Amino acid sequence: MSDRLTVRKTYKLYLGGAFPRSESGRTYEVHDTKGHFLANAAWASRKDGRDAVVAARGAFGTWSGATAYNRGQVLYRVAEVMEGRAAQFTEEVAAGEGLSPAKARAAVDAAIDRWVWYAGWTDKLAAVLGSTNPVAGPYFGFSVPEPTGVVAVLAPQRSSLLGLVSVLAPVLAAGNTAVVVSSKERPLPAITLGEVLATSDVPGGVVNLLTGDAAEIGPWLAEHADVDAIDLAGAPAPLAMELERSAAGTIKRVLRAPAEEPDWSADPGLSRLRPFLETKSVWHPIGV
């Protein structure tokens, strides 16, 4: 039976732990690099962005309040589930980015390894970025890193899985919750990652994945008073400048977009963890 009809997929958003359609009802077609139809994706609107921020804010208490060890375990579990769906990821990355199956598989492996690497960071951040401070007085002074809050992430436009994981995982490892706008042309790995997150132990609302146009939703997220930080990785240059300016209105943390999309396979170090952490310093009296 080779004449079986293909199942044409229409994906939805991943928002607050559920898979709703876009509030606007819009969808758009996703094509591979040769122009063949792959699937329909939901085309998120600003109101989906608004709902996603509400969901992310609601989940922040649980996620940031979990112990670092527990967060690490949950994130590691995500990597396990990703590994189980590696074949699907590979197919989507190959079609979306025009890579050979072997190169796509290498990108997927790198993405899973990257996720595991960040999962390991959760309970080491306080040791590396925190400190006990020498103070001139009868006090014990120490500093600890704490998550910034709700982080809006404009995911890279070209690297649809490794790039996405490279910007999302550090936000989560630091204890933040995320509203992610995926690559517009290559959203399928992000959609599958949403399914992975929904079937692992990540609480609903910690990650909210919107497929659609960063240029449409980005400005609303940048101005939103309840978004604490924004990662501009996937914003094209003129838009990034504009978003940075409007983010200043509510004093957000802004992680600037590089001029060119970087090589995501390079070791990121702490460059993407540090921007989404706030340092809390405590002076505690000592002595009698």
Place this chain on the structure above:
Amino acid sequence: MTHVLDPNALADTSGGAGTPPDPFADVTRSNDAFRAFLHGLPGVDQVGAEARAKVLGTRSIKTTAKAWAIDTAISMVDLTTLEGADTPGKVRSLAAKARRPDPTDPTCPAVAAVCVYGDLAGVAKEALAGTGINVAAVATAFPSGRASREVKLADVRDAVANGADEIDMVIDRGAFLTGRYLDVFEEIVAVKEACGPAHLKVILETGELVTLDAVRRASWLAMLAGGDFIKTSTGKVSPAATLPVCLVMLEAVRDFRAATGRQIGVKPAGGIRTTKDAVKHLVLINETVGADWLSPDWFRFGASSLLNDLLLQRQKLRTGHYSGPDHVSVD
């Protein structure tokens, strides 16, 4: 202050205060007659009511109309705190919020009233002195209403003595559901008398009345007994205020005014948390009873968290960007 139970508290219901307005003066001559009257009211088409409420909920209210709706809804809010853990301090902070819901914006209207338990009405009265904001107090063994009539009336007098401008009473749902309509009627009459100058809101607790037919009957009963407002719920029972219930109550006040010339207010309470819900209710009023009821004198929202959502939406309209819960007070 009336803290002592008065053995003569039972109101005299003969003539005057206890008589329903014309042309319904004789319907309460006996429980059987009253029952026949209430059960003779036209039945409610539940499916139709739900469909009507749903279709009115789809109206799109935007820009200037939305701004008007938000300000109107804010001015209709009965800002409520009815917790066992309420303190004078909490009531004072709620009163401050009632006066200036959005301290960053002087154009934001004040709310209609602050709703508290009777023992805290004095605190609220003092904190709201000179503002024109009313103090509403719940009484009559709120929220269950399970106490003897003497206790209920003493509760009302105490709240009025403490300075309440409005009394929110609960009906005896047990008596209502078992068909002792005249008992419920007489109790409302007695409470109304104990209120003196204070306005009386009658809580039907529609979540316990089960059917919309019963809601219509209870609405008529409360209006005939002299209630100034009919209110859906205590907020302690789920489901609380729903659009179909509100629709039926609005139809009741409309029909009652057409028959007697008396206008009665409506107050949905409990479960209204978002600006969207509030706007749906405003649409429902306008389409059911008309603009006469679009005023805090005739329509109220019993709510606590609704106000914050209204303020967030108001800030969104004013600034052009989304606001967040850090920009309104926590209560």
